[in-house]
Amino acid sequence: MAQPRVQWFKFSSPPNFYDLSGRLIPWFGGLAAILFVAGLYVGFVVAPPDYQQGDSYRIMFIHVPAAWMSMFLYVLMAVYAAIGLIWRVKTAEVMAKAIAPTGALFAFLCLWSGALWGKPTWGTYWVWDARLTSQLILLFLYLGYMALHGAIEDRQRAANASAVLALAGVVNVPIIYFSVVWWNTLHQGASITVTSAPTMETVMFTALMLMTFACWTYAIAVVLWRARLELLERERRAKWVLERMGGKA
């Protein structure tokens, strides 16, 4: 049997993952910084004010990527949790745990920026609209996941138990995603879909995309970093850790 050129499973072994992530983090971190600066510049300086909302619409440049990331990260966390639970891949368990705080941060950012945008536009910080409420639930799901992980002392058992919880909660993500469509409440529908051209100006769209990729690269860098530390802590008695730490432990 021919060997595939890149052996992906190689990186599921903790030392290989550790080395690879160590090399990737500076790149993604640096890229995130550049993209954030570029995105904020285009979003705040280049893009014109909206004809309806004036300048307040600019909050969307952080609000929308945060909303996307918070939902996507939950699904990703559940996928890693499932891989860890089914195939007992240690690195996947670590990744699932590492994703949760970043996902919670984005869910919080989304709610926070939404509230700040809501005051000038809707005249209120908060309404019990389907989208807002379901996003709040998503934040609670992240908090519950982290709380359960923290409450169980044994690492292996904590990883398995919270994996079951992550999988039970993933049922809610489609509800959140489609809530704008299913319940016709205050929150506006999507301006950007895969199937049609965006209904906004190119400059705004560019800024939004820059910010989205900035959030992506930031999330990758931070999650890998957290996973790395978690892995070190978990494997602190393993030989590869001792080798990389210069023999002192």
Added chain:
Amino acid sequence: MRALLNALLSLLRRDLLLAVRRRQDALVVLGFFVVVVSLFPLGVGPDPQLLRSMAPGVLWVSALLATMLSLERLFADDFRDGSLEQLLLTPQPLPLLVLMKILAHWLVTGLPLVLISPLLGMQLNLDGTEIAVLMMALLLGTPILSLVGAIGAGLTLGLRGGGVLISLLILPLYVPALIMGAGAVDAVMYGSSPDAHLSLLAALLIFTLLLAPWAIAAALRIMLD
């Protein structure tokens, strides 16, 4: 097949018998439900119109909280005296055994809530059809609460402060049932048909019935590892 049926029925009988012997456990849940609902008129004022419009939500949220109260005990007693481990060791499929335990739990705690709800609905000025829809919604919804709640009960088994943790884990997962259950009563209150909400609730019940027992079985195996 015969042995499986026997095992399931005897497990159900055992759990119900235990519940009958310790009647106060089930009564506390029912009492909690009644007291919480009765506190609302005292808290928000006795305006009949206001109470009526709040009734679906109040009844549903109180049912949620009452269910939470009983969840901690669902596996805890069996865990403490070791019979849960025996259950895991039997050749019978664990998801089915778990389903029986949940059925017993629902018969003891969920069903009484459904049966007493008309009285509380009348106290909050609901009329005949609304009460019928409320009972229907609770009948479909309370098994969901037991099933989903059991996942949380399994996951927090033997943890310090497990009771508080359950609420953080499970209440977000209760939201769909809450929205559709209260929505059904709301719909009939505003003169439209509750069918859509009730159908969704029934679909959710079937979905939960299919998947939750496996999740609970997995949770129990992990926590008793």
